[in-house]
Amino acid sequence: MDPERQQQIMGYFIEEAKEHLDTLETGLLDLQSIVSDQERVNELFRAAHSVKGGAAMLGFGSIQKTAHRLEDSFKVLKEQPVTVDEKLETLFLKGFDTLKDLLEKLQGPYGIRDEDADRLVSESEPVFKELQDYLDSLTGGGGGGETGAKGEAQPSKDLPRETIATLQQMLKLFKQQADAENRKRLGVLCNHLAEMGSEMENWQNLVNTASKAIANPKNSYETLAPVVIKELKYASDFVAVGKPDTTPPSPVLLELAGMPATEAGVNLGANEFILESDPKAAAKKLIEMFDKKQLTQLTKILVKEVKSGK
Structure with a gap:
C-alpha cells in the first residue's frame, strides 16, 4: 500500500479513536451517576472495545492491550452490581489516561516509539491490577466474565x-x-x-x-x-x-x-x-x-x- 493510502487509514483510526476517548472521558467523569444506566455503561464498553479492535488491526499492541484492560473492567460494571466511589473513579481515570497518552503519542510527528509504548504500558500495570483487585472486592470476587489460562477475561462471544x-x-x-x-x-x-x-x-x-x-x-x-x-x-x-x-x-x-x-x-x-x-x-x-x-x-x-x- 502506498504511503498516502496508509496514512489515510491511520487517519481513520485516529479520528474514530478520538471520538471513543471523548465517550470514555465523559462517562468516567460521571461514573457514579451512570453506573446504574446499563446503556451508558454499554457505551463505555463499546468505546474501549472499538479502540482495541482498531489497534489490533493496525498492529498497535500497546494501545490494544490498554484498551482491552479497560474493556475488561467495564465488563465487570456491566455484569455485576457495583457501588462507585472516589477510589474506583480515580483508578478508572488513571487507566484511561494511559490510553489517552498512547494515542497522543501515535499522533505525534514520529508516531509512537516502542520504548515509549512499553514504558507507558509497564507503568500502567500496577494501576490496572489495583483496579481489577478493587472491582473484585466490590463484587465479592465475581470478576468480569470467563477467564483463560493466563487469567485474562475472555470475550463472551x-x-x-x-x-x-x-x-x-x-x-x-x-x-x-x-x-x-x-x-x-x-x-x-x-x-x-x-x-x-x-x-x-x-x-x-x-x-x-x-x-x-x-x-x-x-x-x-x-x-x-x-x-x-x-x-x-x-x-x-x-x-x-x-x-x-x-x-x-x-x-x-x-x-x-x-x-x-x-x-x-x-x-x-x-x-x-x-x-x-x-x-x-x-x-x-x-x-x-x-x-x-x-x-x-x-x-x-x-x-x-x-x-x-x-
Missing part, C-alpha cells in the same frame, strides 16, 4: 475476536496487487466470516455483500478497503454487546456490490439504532463515518432514489 484476526489478514491482502487470485483469497476469507455467524441474518447479508463488492474488478482496493474493513469491524462490535442484527450493509457497500437494497434483502431502517432519525443529526453522523469519496457516492445513491420516487 467468539465472533468479535475471530473477526479481528480475519480482518487483519484481509487488510494485508488489500495491500497487495488487485488481481483475480488475490480477490479469490479475499473471497475465501469472506466465506470464513460468513461461517462464523451462520445464525445471524444481517451478518450474513453484510459479509455476502462485501464478498460481491470485492469480486467486482471495477472496484479498486483503495476504495474497497476502508469500507469493507470498517463495516465488518463495526458489525462485530455490535455482536460483542449482544446486538447481532443491527448493522446491515450500508448504501455505499451495496453500491460497490451492484446491489439495490431490495436485492440485498435488508431493511436499512434497522440502522436507526446507529443513525438519529433527525436528518441533520443523521447527516452529521454520516459525515463522521465516511470520507469525501464515500459521501459523494452516497449522495449519488440518495439523489437517484429520490428521483425514482421510491
Whole structure:
C-alpha cells in the first residue's frame, strides 16, 4: 500500500479513536451517576472495545492491550452490581489516561516509539491490577466474565475476536496487487466470516455483500478497503454487546456490490439504532463515518432514489 493510502487509514483510526476517548472521558467523569444506566455503561464498553479492535488491526499492541484492560473492567460494571466511589473513579481515570497518552503519542510527528509504548504500558500495570483487585472486592470476587489460562477475561462471544484476526489478514491482502487470485483469497476469507455467524441474518447479508463488492474488478482496493474493513469491524462490535442484527450493509457497500437494497434483502431502517432519525443529526453522523469519496457516492445513491420516487 502506498504511503498516502496508509496514512489515510491511520487517519481513520485516529479520528474514530478520538471520538471513543471523548465517550470514555465523559462517562468516567460521571461514573457514579451512570453506573446504574446499563446503556451508558454499554457505551463505555463499546468505546474501549472499538479502540482495541482498531489497534489490533493496525498492529498497535500497546494501545490494544490498554484498551482491552479497560474493556475488561467495564465488563465487570456491566455484569455485576457495583457501588462507585472516589477510589474506583480515580483508578478508572488513571487507566484511561494511559490510553489517552498512547494515542497522543501515535499522533505525534514520529508516531509512537516502542520504548515509549512499553514504558507507558509497564507503568500502567500496577494501576490496572489495583483496579481489577478493587472491582473484585466490590463484587465479592465475581470478576468480569470467563477467564483463560493466563487469567485474562475472555470475550463472551467468539465472533468479535475471530473477526479481528480475519480482518487483519484481509487488510494485508488489500495491500497487495488487485488481481483475480488475490480477490479469490479475499473471497475465501469472506466465506470464513460468513461461517462464523451462520445464525445471524444481517451478518450474513453484510459479509455476502462485501464478498460481491470485492469480486467486482471495477472496484479498486483503495476504495474497497476502508469500507469493507470498517463495516465488518463495526458489525462485530455490535455482536460483542449482544446486538447481532443491527448493522446491515450500508448504501455505499451495496453500491460497490451492484446491489439495490431490495436485492440485498435488508431493511436499512434497522440502522436507526446507529443513525438519529433527525436528518441533520443523521447527516452529521454520516459525515463522521465516511470520507469525501464515500459521501459523494452516497449522495449519488440518495439523489437517484429520490428521483425514482421510491
